[in-house]
Amino acid sequence: MNTTETVDVSGAPVMLDCQNVTRTYSEGPEDLTVLNSLSLQVRAxxxxxxxxSSGSGKTTLLNLLGGLDSPTQGRIVIADEPLSGLGEAALGRFRNRYIGFVYQFHHLLAEFTALENAALPLIIRGQRKRDAEARAQALLDRVGMADRAQHKPGELSGGERQRVAIARALVTDPSLVLMDEPTGNLDQTTAAxxxxxxxxxARESACAFVIVTHDPALAAHQDRVLKLDGGHLVTNP
Incomplete structure (x- = not known):
């Protein structure tokens, strides 16, 4: 994978705004602070x-950004909407509309085909099955899964399941995509x-991406690389 030119987004609206986010867990007699007054802005x-490093809190951060967990302190705003102001049902609808999530271990539904898995967020939104599957098929085509659309996850390799998960995350045209090691199970050609x-x-729809990775080549391909260290984000040297 080669590096790419940095995109100038200085005039773009802020899509993600984290201010002084702290996440503390109770561990026996002492509290464990994983994230400590962390701030981050990502533009469209x-x-x-x-x-x-492993255990530094990268996945914890992604879960907070995706509304799967709540900060102990601080504020997370996505597309001008504070997550703390949303109840559970509203938060689910918000995630479906604005956030795509690629998990490290796929989380595909075993009883559904690749096409059905990729179309599911749109069907949950209320879109007609025919239209949802047409959109899902188009994305499966783009990630090289056109001929595997009718296969269930148990019939797919790890890399193929990851590609389906990526199509599912992108099917709703989200404003923010969160990725946890998105290319970890992919060969070099598919990763490219x-x-x-x-x-x-990023160019066509102004979608913002936050990508957690151990892969230096994947990190170098992005516009900005930050390191999570001691609960804080710092510019990666």
Missing amino acids: GERVAIVG TILALMDEL
Whole structure:
């Protein structure tokens, strides 16, 4: 994978705004602070990679950004909407509309085909099945899964399941995509295809990306690389 030119997003609206976010867990007699007064802004069309050692809190941060967990302190705003102001049902609708999430371990539904898995967010939104599957098929085509659309996850390799998960995350045209090691199970050629798709979406739809990775090549491909260290984000040297 080659590096890419940095996209100038200085005039773009802020899509993600984290201010002084802290996440503390109760561990026996002492509290464990994983994130400590962390702040981050990501603009529309910007791609930000977050690196750091195992256990540094990268996945915790993604869960907070996706509304899957709540900060102990601080504020997270996505597309001008504070997550703390949303109840559980409203938060689910908000995620479906604005956030795409690529998990490290796919989380595909075993009883559904690749096409059905990729179309599911649109069907949950209330879109007609025919239209949802047409959109899902188009994305499966773009990630190289056109001929595997009718296969269930148990019939797919790890890399193929990851490509389906990426199509599912992008099917709703989200404003923010959160990715946890998105190319970890992909060969170099397929990974390059996924990166090219991310580039196109960032340009075409001003979708913002936050990507957690251990892969230096994937990180270097993004507009900005930050390191999570001691609960804080710092510019990666």
